[in-house]
Amino acid sequence: MILNAHEKMIAKRYLVPVKGERFIFVVAGFSIGAVALGVAALIIVMSVMNGFRAELFDKIVGLNGHAIIQGYEGRLPNWEEIVDAARKTPGVTSATPLIEQPLMASANGRVEGVLVRGNTVEDIRTNPILNDKVISGDLKSITPGSGRVAIGARLAEALGAYPGAEISLISPEGRSTPVGTVPRIVTYTVGAIFEVGIYEYDQAFVIMPMQDAQTLLLLGDQVGMVEVQVDNPDKVGQVLAPLQPLIQGRGVIVDWKKMNSALFEALEVERIAMFVVLCIIILVAAFNIASSLIMLVRAKTRDIAILRTMGASRGSMLKIFMTVGLSIGMIGIVIGAILGAVFLFFRQGVVNFIQLVTGQNIWDPSVRFLTELPSRTDPFEVAAIVAVTLVLTYFATLFPARGAANTDPVQVLRYE
Known part of the structure; x- marks a missing residue:
């Protein structure tokens, strides 16, 4: 929207309050605040939702891979052939054997359900999710053969374990006796404690070398599954499709x-639901902008009539009041973006402060999976939020601006 010098001067004049117009300026200030809060809320919520999804995806995939080739009955025969074929498949970045079995663990008189994972030593030492x-x-x-395992931090707390402490793993696959099967109990030493950040994993995982897991579970040289990583997670099904004939009758592929x-x-x-709901805040702010502009037009009716008699066109009046309304919206957008950025930067501190003041654990990791409030801002979503706000502001200013442009100077000046 291009304004000449006189139009810019008048628009600037209407944006700055003078004596007797403080109330209109206060209403405009509330409109700016409403836009700022709506934009900030959208940026914060969408960034947190994106961060939540990204953190979950990175940590879940970091430990479970983009897909697993699961053997029937927990055993995958001829797994070496499958691993070799998977590594030669275009799009596959890695394929490693894996054993995973739910068992019981006991220490210090406490018993907890655990998920034993047998990984190759290379995978244990190079997995960034664990090492970091x-x-x-x-x-x-x-x-x-060292008899050492790594356990999650929450499991360590539940069992009262620490590096160097001993825990016993109880497997139902034991030796047969005349009175039934006796559970197999093997004692291990805690070699490391990790905190992935996903409560479910930190509460249950016991990680050990694959050879030790095979011994514990009496698997011989077999494994339970093969973990696969691909270069494009969104196309994992297409990438692994060539492996279907090879594993037919032996297992299934689960991505x-x-x-x-x-x-x-x-x-x-x-x-999506949060985006729609929070857009209502911006819609309310747009109505506030419309109401403040309507009040401004009513207060400036005499000025508009005089400007029209001096030669100002309807288009000039339209542009002036559209500029005033859009300026309010853009100021609100800038303030909202700054508020959103500040909140996201100090988000965990804000959560900790609220928890301290209220005495409530509002971010319980056992409910929300992650131990900290995540955030990942998408520039395209921020651009979409700005665009939606500008569009709503535009339509909110259109009606009062057209009312100002359609003011009849003859009728106004006749009664002034």
Whole structure:
């Protein structure tokens, strides 16, 4: 919208309050605040939702891979052939054998359900999700035959375990006796404690070398599954399709979408719903802008009539009041973006402060999966939020601006 010098001067004059117009300026200030709060709320909520999804995806995939080739009955025969074929498949970046079995663990008179994972030593030492999250002990001490395992931080708290402490793993696959099967109990030493940040994993995982897991579970040389990583997670089904004939009758391929479909679909639905609901805040702010402009037009009716008699066109009046309304909207957008950025930067401190003041754990990791409030801002979403706000502001200013442009100077000046 291009304004000449006189139009810019008048628009600037109407944006700055003078004596007797403080109330109109206060209403405009509330409109700016409403726009700022709406934009800030949208940026914060969408960034947190994106961060929540991204953190979950990175940590879940970091430990479970983009897909697993699961053997029937927990055993995958001829797994070496499958691993070799998977590594040669275009689009596959890695394929490693894996054993995973739910068992019981006991220590210090306490018993907890755990999920034993047998990984290759290379995978244990190079997995960034584990290596970057070790809070005590050393993953390098976990070697085949060492009798050492790594456990999650929440599990360590539940069992009262620490590096160097002993825990016993109880497997129902034991030796047969005349009175039935006797559970197999093997004692291990805690070599490292990690905190991935996903409560479910930190509460249950016991990680050990694959050879030790095979011994514990009496698997011989077999494994339970093969973990696969691909270069494009969104096309994991297409990438692994060539492996279907090879594993036919031996197992199934389950990708990350199937393993966590309910969770990620729920997050996507909630994300869209929150965007729509929070847009209502901006819609309310747009109505505030419209009301403040209507009051301004009513207060400036005599000025508009005089300007029209001096030669100002309807288009000039339209542009002046559209500029005033859009300026209010853009000021609100800038303030909202700054508020959103500040909140996201100090988000965890804000959560901790609210918890301290209220005495309530508003971010319980056992409910929300992650131990900290995540955030990941998408520039395209921020641009969409700005665009939606500008569009709503435009339509909110259109009616009062057209009212000002349609003012009849003859009728106004006749009664002034």
